Amino acid sequence: MIDRSYIERILKLNGLGPDAPDEEIKSLLVSASWHEKDVETALVVLREDSDSNQHIKSVHQVLNTEDKINYLDLQSLLGINVDVKSTPYVVVRNQTQALKAQIFSILVIATIISLLSLIGVMWFFKIGFFYDSL
Numbered sequence: 001m002i003d004r005s006y007i008e009r010i011l012k013l014n015g016l017g018p019d020a021p022d023e024e025i026k027s028l029l030v031s032a033s034w035h036e037k038d039v040e041t042a043l044v045v046l047r048e049d050s051d052s053n054q055h056i057k058s059v060h061q062v063l064n065t066e067d068k069i070n071y072l073d074l075q076s077l078l079g080i081n082v083d084v085k086s087t088p089y090v091v092v093r094n095q096t097q098a099l100k101a102q103i104f105s106i107l108v109i110a111t112i113i114s115l116l117s118l119i120g121v122m123w124f125f126k127i128g129f130f131y132d133s134l
Contacts, residue, residue, distance in 0.1 A: 010032070
């Protein structure tokens with residue numbers, strides 16, 4: 001939620017008052033990397049009647065929701081450039097199959113190495129079918 005006192009503090013720190021023209025406030029908040037919709041919300045909060053108990057929430061406030069976050073919103077929240085590409089189902093299926101093949105090949109190679117090691121130890125100590133009874 002965008003609080004009026006928070007916006008007034010930001011404006012005061014930057015040498016503006018809450019009664020400054022909207023264009024100056026917009027330019028200040030945009031230069032501070034605020035999202036355009038949040039700037040509009042901040043202006044509404046500054047201009048609202050302070051006696052009413054009406055609260056205005058930020059458009060980009062992340063709550064417990066099932067909706068996906070737009071990459072532009074994520075970019076404005078994180079403050080970095082975000083390049084999100086959705087992965088098609090075919091690619092995910094191919095990656096899953098490749099992972100299963102890798103796990104299977106690791107198990108086969110580990111089994112072969114352990115059997116060869118066992119046969120080598122049996123040969124070295126002359127036990128098992130390498131045992132000479134004569």
